[in-house]
Amino acid sequence: MSPTSPLTSTPTTTDVLVLGADLAGAGPANLLIRDGVFADPADARPDAVRVDAYGLVALPGLVDLHTHLREPGREDAETVTTGTAAAARGGYTAVLAMANTSPVTDTAEAAEHLLDVGRATGTAQVVPIGAVSKGLAGEELAELGLMARSPAQTRVFSDDGRCVADARLMRRALEYVRAFDGVIAQHAQDPRLAGPDACCDEGPVSGRLGLPGWPAVAEAGIVARDVGLAELTRSRLHVCHVSTAETVDVLRWAKARGIAVTAEVTPHHLLLTVDELLGYDPTFKVNPPLRSAEDVAAVREALTDGTIDVVATDHAPHARHDKEHAFVDAAPGMLGLETALAVVVETMVRPGTLGWREVATRMSSVPAHIARLGGQGRPLAVGEPANLTLVDPTRRATVDRAASVSLSRNNPWHGRDLPDPVVATWWAGRATYGR
Numbered sequence: 001m002s003p004t005s006p007l008t009s010t011p012t013t014t015d016v017l018v019l020g021a022d023l024a025g026a027g028p029a030n031l032l033i034r035d036g037v038f039a040d041p042a043d044a045r046p047d048a049v050r051v052d053a054y055g056l057v058a059l060p061g062l063v064d065l066h067t068h069l070r071e072p073g074r075e076d077a078e079t080v081t082t083g084t085a086a087a088a089r090g091g092y093t094a095v096l097a098m099a100n101t102s103p104v105t106d107t108a109e110a111a112e113h114l115l116d117v118g119r120a121t122g123t124a125q126v127v128p129i130g131a132v133s134k135g136l137a138g139e140e141l142a143e144l145g146l147m148a149r150s151p152a153q154t155r156v157f158s159d160d161g162r163c164v165a166d167a168r169l170m171r172r173a174l175e176y177v178r179a180f181d182g183v184i185a186q187h188a189q190d191p192r193l194a195g196p197d198a199c200c201d202e203g204p205v206s207g208r209l210g211l212p213g214w215p216a217v218a219e220a221g222i223v224a225r226d227v228g229l230a231e232l233t234r235s236r237l238h239v240c241h242v243s244t245a246e247t248v249d250v251l252r253w254a255k256a257r258g259i260a261v262t263a264e265v266t267p268h269h270l271l272l273t274v275d276e277l278l279g280y281d282p283t284f285k286v287n288p289p290l291r292s293a294e295d296v297a298a299v300r301e302a303l304t305d306g307t308i309d310v311v312a313t314d315h316a317p318h319a320r321h322d323k324e325h326a327f328v329d330a331a332p333g334m335l336g337l338e339t340a341l342a343v344v345v346e347t348m349v350r351p352g353t354l355g356w357r358e359v360a361t362r363m364s365s366v367p368a369h370i371a372r373l374g375g376q377g378r379p380l381a382v383g384e385p386a387n388l389t390l391v392d393p394t395r396r397a398t399v400d401r402a403a404s405v406s407l408s409r410n411n412p413w414h415g416r417d418l419p420d421p422v423v424a425t426w427w428a429g430r431a432t433y434g435r
């Protein structure tokens with residue numbers, strides 16, 4: 001679809017009748033989009049814009065629990081406008097924006113400001129994540145309660161980019177957010193075991209390349225501590241970007257014990273291994289680092305059996321002048337929003353491990369539920385908000401970083417042949433992407 005197609009130029013007042021899409025694996029049906037919600041297709045007006053979706057799959061709009069939008073502060077890397085354009089291009093209708101901006105989202109005012117910018121300039125819902133600690137310094141709790149009671153209604157709190165390393169502060173944070181059903185999303189990285197220089201999975205490759213190692217236990221050790229604190233406080237813990245088999249073992253144990261823990265895996269940890277680092281290309285520098293093939297197999301298995309609940313992108317745009325350095329000095333992080341579904345289709349759907357229904361739960365309804373986000377991740381049913389992603393399960397393309405709508409170019413998939421599934425996205429009935 002070209003940018004001038006009826007899809008992208010459709011006024012929201014017009015009926016859109018989507019014909020014949022397979023509803024997340026439940027079989028083909030028609031959908032009518034009217035006034036921002038799904039209405040009964042039998043009521044479609046004769047002048048409805050008709051979208052031929054036979055052979056396509058309809059998913060509820062995707063929800064990303066882990067996006068770095070960089071606004072405010074680093075608008076040279078990404079803005080709310082470009083980040084949400086990338087989200088819409090990737091099939092997302094909501095993104096949770098990490099707090100490691102400048103200034104940090106650690107006050108009610110900062111959260112409300114981002115909410116307002118999102119409403120004014122976003123092509124997806126922007127949900128501010130609040131910092132756990134003031135300035136992400138790991139010393140004093142941020143204004144958790146005020147952020148929760150603000151118009152942003154913050155429920156997810158994270159110091160992502162940094163670990164809440166102090167066990168006492170983590171305990172306090174968990175205790176505090178329990179009162180309003182909040183969740184602490186932990187970037188699990190013991191700074192004493194994996195400090196600021198650590199940039200390569202500790203193992204044969206780090207030895208060979210002479211890069212500072214980031215051992216698996218630095219992640220699993222923090223997760224083991226935190227599930228204990230979640231049990232003690234009877235509060236909700238979410239583990240960001242799980243990267244190792246050891247962490248999966250801890251999560252399995254904690255879930256069997258009934259501890260309220262959820263976890264995410266990124267698309268890059270589902271497909272890429274530490275071997276990508278052999279060329280010292282800083283595009284592949286990310287936190288936590290790419291791991292071994294055994295770890296990749298373990299996180300895929302955990303996503304399949306539900307030990308890992310969701311896929312989250314950790315979309316981490318960086319300007320060229322922050323990324324183009326010697327490997328150890330480059331900023332960690334990679335783009336993810338535009339290609340996340342492609343990687344999930346490649347690694348989980350095509351091999352037959354996950355069906356479309358499971359893709360809808362792991363990329364839409366469960367992330368929305370973890371964030372306590374009403375109006376997202378809802379079923380494709382009459383009366384529900386019209387958040388919809390149309391997917392072509394067969395299309396493939398070679399990824400071209402120059403074609404990205406993100407402001408940054410740190411795309412680890414550049415030059416790779418991958419599925420190219422997203423055909424169109426509607427957010428609250430508004431066409432936000434179409435081709």
Ligand SMILES: NC(=O)N[C@@H](CC(=O)O)C(=O)O
Pocket residue numbers: 068100160161162187285286287288314316317332333334
């Ligand atoms: N995931 C990343 O590699 N980068 C994140 C922060 C972080 O987790 O280090 C970023 O904000 O760039």
